[in-house]
Amino acid sequence: MPLEVTALGWTLTIGVIVALLALDLTLGVLRPHAVGFREAAGWSIFYIAVAIAFGVVFGSIAGWDFGAQYFAGYIVEKSLSVDNLFVFVIIMSTFAVPDKYQQEVLTFGIIIALILRVIFIALGATLLSLFSFMFLIFGLILIFTAVQLFRHRDEDPDVEDNALVKASKRFLPVTDDYIGGKMITKVDGRRVVTPMFIVLIAIGSSDLLFALDSIPAVFGVTDEAFIVFVANAFALLGLRALFFLVKGLLDRLVYLSTGLSLILAFIGAKLVLHWLHKDISDAVPEVSTSISLVVILVILAVTTVASLLKTRKDPDAKAHAGSIRARSAAPADEGQPR
Template sequence: MLEVTALGWTLTIGVIVALLALDLTLGVLRPHAVGFREAALWSAFYIAVAVAFGVVFGMVANWDFGAQYFAGYIVEKSLSVDNLFVFVIIMSTFAVPEKYQQEVLTFGIIIALVLRVVFIAVGATLLNHFSFTFLLFGLLLIYTAIQLFRHRDEDPSIDDNPVVRAGRRFLPLTDKYSDGKMTVRIDGKRVFTPLFLVLIAIGGSDILFALDSIPAVFGVTDEAYIVFVANAFALLGLRALFFLVKGLLDRLVYLSTGLSLILAFIGVKLVLHWLHKDVSASVPEVSIGLSLGVILVVLVVTTVASLLKSRKDPDAKAHAGSVRVGSVSSSPDERDNQPR
């Protein structure tokens, strides 16, 4: 079992808060359109920080825990790419001006991180006290994987999001953006701008992402500290990654298929772990080495196959995938023609 001292937690949280503050400064206090070079440099920076942390962590703890961290980080990073699909859909649906997209993404990442901390705490408590939680998490991931595979050619509907619908129905809204502000005063009345509604949409989607990603990362490690840092470092680079790959997302046509395979694999791993722990020790478990290898192979094959498919068929477009029956958004072209 991994023992993390109070000083270790304090230093880790301090580093993450410092990186969040840096992201907040770049995304909110200095709004601007992000170019490819800037996005590439910041993406490389955040990945380098995550890798450096993993190396130091592996040397200080041991390399078994280090492997668990890297497996968790890769799982969360791959799932975050699917998150970017939804962010692109949200930005397109609400026609967010490019210079304000950083602000929305930064606040969305902060919301996601807070939600993940809550879900991690709840998940770790349940796993420590009720071993059948491994079975529940495993079945949830298998169900999610099946739904994602079945609806891999669809996109989640933002307009059907109950939180967004409620916001449009009950909040006083203006249809114009105003210098990146969430609220403005019109005729003496305080109203919300579309930017606030965008934040609601991203926050609502973050809840759904957490329901998938937290059980998934608990499938490669049951250490709450590793789950936390893997999520944190995967989310921290999301803002820069969005601007780096948003023009390439349409080419990852098999991403939803690959992610559904990864989620199904981790789901089966969790079920086997529960059977091994609570039913019979003769039931085999999946090692962390095998888990890391399967995840990497699926991601590499998915990426290469997607690029080959896009090259052969330029009209082939990728989709985020949907896990809810009947919750399908319109096509990108139709979204562009919808009234704002």
């Protein structure tokens, strides 16, 4: 039986998310400051608690089958969002974003990510309702992404090679310094953009790529657009605080990209099986939400423990965000990959 969400339910849910987003925006933009571990831990716990509380209330109202789908979707999106954090760390380092402006960058990055996900969720839900073979397409996309991520698990994405970033630098006048955290300002009477604008371009375009993967992934555990939306929204809302909490620990998660590739491959296979069961034969087995939840949690647990054991034995081991494509080679005279 499909999930039925009333207009009041949608309104209250969106109201809560907008209120939390406004709170994030207030903390990140109106009070720019370097975030310490204690503050980051407190806000991380708060956002996770809000997400869990929502799941409990939602499950008690809609039924625990839908509640389990929400928690499975939330865990998938939360785990994929950690890979977002890797890329955010790379972007912050590449463009030397001052500590006091990192909150602002992250908050706007989260807003951009949320807008993109709303668009992709609406598009994905429409396609799935009209064409059942889209389950097969989404499944194959995830399996391809998983293979590519595993192949390039020891690489980092090349931020400055991003087409939008290169075009922005080429066609727009960019200042050398961050000027009060502004994106656009005037210098000698001429309107120019600051590095902050380029950073947001980099984050926005990387968010687009993540949305292309994460939306099919969460549709692999539920085909309810409402659950897909709330799972994404609550996972993203805690991203700002989580960034400051774990950015010093990210280097130790050396097997994270491997774990995420396994999760994407598993969900991709689940979508393919669902399509075969629905369109080809009822004899084809499907993977239940409860099994999906257990598999995802086990992969994440094993990945984390194995990563910590690896870095304890080899302190020089360093984690990488992973990449969907190999990084470009350096000019021939340099002789080494970039």
